[in-house]
Amino acid sequence: MRAGPSQDEIRRQNLGALLRYVHVHGATSRAELTNTLGLNRSTIGALTADLAAAGLVSEGTPKETGRAGRPSLVVRPESARVFAYAFSVEVDRLRAARVGLGGEVLDRRELPRPHGPVAGEAAPLLAGMVKDMHQYAPPGAICVGAGVAVVGMVRRDDGLVRLSPTIGWVDEPLGELLRAELGDERPVAVGNVADLAALAEHVRGVAFGCDNLIYLHGDAGVGAGIIAGGRRVTGHGGYGGEVGHMVVNPGGQPCGCGSRGCWETEIGEHALLRAAGRDGYEGQDAVLGVVDPAARGDAKAQAAVRQVGDWLGFGVANLVNIFNPEMVIFGGTLRDLYLAAAAQVRSRLNSMALPACREHVRLRTPVLGEDAALIGAAELAFERLLADPLDAT
Amino acid sequence: MRAGPSQDEIRRQNLGALLRYVHVHGATSRAELTNTLGLNRSTIGALTADLAAAGLVSEGTPKETGRAGRPSLVVRPESARVFAYAFSVEVDRLRAARVGLGGEVLDRRELPRPHGPVAGEAAPLLAGMVKDMHQYAPPGAICVGAGVAVVGMVRRDDGLVRLSPTIGWVDEPLGELLRAELGDERPVAVGNVADLAALAEHVRGVAFGCDNLIYLHGDAGVGAGIIAGGRRVTGHGGYGGEVGHMVVNPGGQPCGCGSRGCWETEIGEHALLRAAGRDGYEGQDAVLGVVDPAARGDAKAQAAVRQVGDWLGFGVANLVNIFNPEMVIFGGTLRDLYLAAAAQVRSRLNSMALPACREHVRLRTPVLGEDAALIGAAELAFERLLADPLDAT
Known part of the structure; x- marks a missing residue:
């Protein structure tokens, strides 16, 4: 108004x-x-x-x-001189990067994530990687801010991580902690990894020019970044996109969230590994340990891929009816699952989604790979600069 | 850019x-x-x-x-002098109204809908109601355009009704037909009834000031109007919001769309009437014919309301996880069902939706009643005027 x-x-x-x-x-x-x-x-x-x-x-x-x-x-x-610091907090590792204006990753560091349940252990490590990279930045280089991607639900207003089941955080003030560690007055922008990967693929990836898209991110959990009409859909508090907790199978397995039959229980890593008889393993290597044998003709692995791929298509069809997107992107370990089970996904989409909703939808995998989270986090940090270039520097 | x-x-x-x-x-x-x-x-x-x-x-x-x-x-x-024509195409009737700037319904007409499968039968009747109302408009009154709400999937670009199972239309060019009948050079804006009721309740109803909301509209079918970050979410072609075809019960009933276990099959009018042993009836009176006896203690009606209300809450919880809305509004016959089954809906929401996603959500019924569709259709027509007031008149 x-x-x-x-x-x-x-x-x-x-x-x-x-x-x-x-x-x-x-x-x-x-x-x-x-x-x-x-x-x-x-x-x-x-x-x-x-x-x-x-x-x-x-x-x-x-x-x-x-x-x-x-x-x-x-x-x-001035890509080499003007940059943002970007962080990614993941299950097994912490990453930091210096990302230049224009989106190029100029420098990067990586550490194992300490497996404690507080962000206070992670923040000094993230800041330490920045201090190390800072030495290699050219003289006079301008840092415009910092952004973080985290596998969890993030309160938009202040970057509090409300809940991250996979890394065990509850109400951890990551944004504040990191700002203090960096000694920067500017707020550190924090976002969910799927939201920020969606943003990155939208601005400079496979969904460039595409204004209605769903980016699915899978690891032990499943979440989505949603862009509608060219804008991120993050909801009232910033917690939207929890598609992994859309219940698709009322008679299904209990979910860590307390509900039952959530999409995550049917398509998360554990579902695939359980179906393949490899319960107890986890991570991308474990997923490839099912997908690769399936490609080589292993019958049990093939059956697991078909079953879980079928559920993948099931939920995608629901989302296509709800959002009428132009593109669905399969990221994280869902990329490997999708590539192995594209036929099941397409079949479910054709039988369950309304023709008008699915007619132009393209199913794709990310092109930015692991950099998507970092590039998306940097985009968050660049937002302030782009809104008011001379005030922000 | x-x-x-x-x-x-x-x-x-x-x-x-x-x-x-x-x-x-x-x-x-x-x-x-x-x-x-x-x-x-x-x-x-x-x-x-x-x-x-x-x-x-x-x-x-x-x-x-x-x-x-x-x-x-x-x-x-100038509410009395500046107005839009608004139409609503429903299962059993056609409505037309003259809606003043400021959103007041100044005049209205209604006719039964001819039950043929072509929009060509409806367009002259809609235009006829306009001609009749036009006689009563004050001299010098300014019409700024026309908008239509229709129970069906509408192609945003040109107002083609792609599919309306409840009124039997397929690929009917309603926008074009109505423009020709009205003899107006300006395009007639066409939208889905749930989208436009959401817009109306957002601009001047129960969701005033609320930027993240889901408006559920139920009759024989079920659809949603979604507003995220203050903007309508309608998808790539305009077909988004088909939440009635989110599959919630894979082992459930066949749906008219060709799928099985769609939310619509569990919460549409037919589901309630079937559960109450009143298969074959339909419409709001039939729904009240279950809800009212339930309120008076009829055990069979109560069981039906509980069962269908439980499924209503089930789907709402899914949508709350996906959108993190501030408000969910129950419109059409879902209003009556919600009022009778609020406990079931709330219970499902509490057990299935993530705390962060549901913590601020308010469950509400519409305040604009049957006028919501007409007021929303008028809002579509006013958009052009408000974008450029001196050019549009």
């Missing part, structure tokens, strides 16, 4: 639009910026000069195009 | 913001508009003058406030 912006707000909005464009699309000619942003040449020139003075972009001549005439100057994001 | 707006765009944006504010909030003092919209007094005065010159608002002194000092002028939407 806000009214239109003031002159100063317009300038900030334009600066943000230009910087976002080169952040997403990479080096771009002034001519293309003029066309795409709907601003005149002199305005583009003035905005570029402001951003360059702040050290956020640089200008130069393009690579040889082979075309006649004077080439339009090219605006490049 | 658009850049900031030009001077002219800002003026249009400000005009739209002011008009939207009085459309939603009714008569508003200049002082409140100045505060809320963040514009100075002279700008508010100029915008109001422009809108008044176009006949969209009027200014006047407020009603006696009892406070000393010169009262701030009040800006009122």
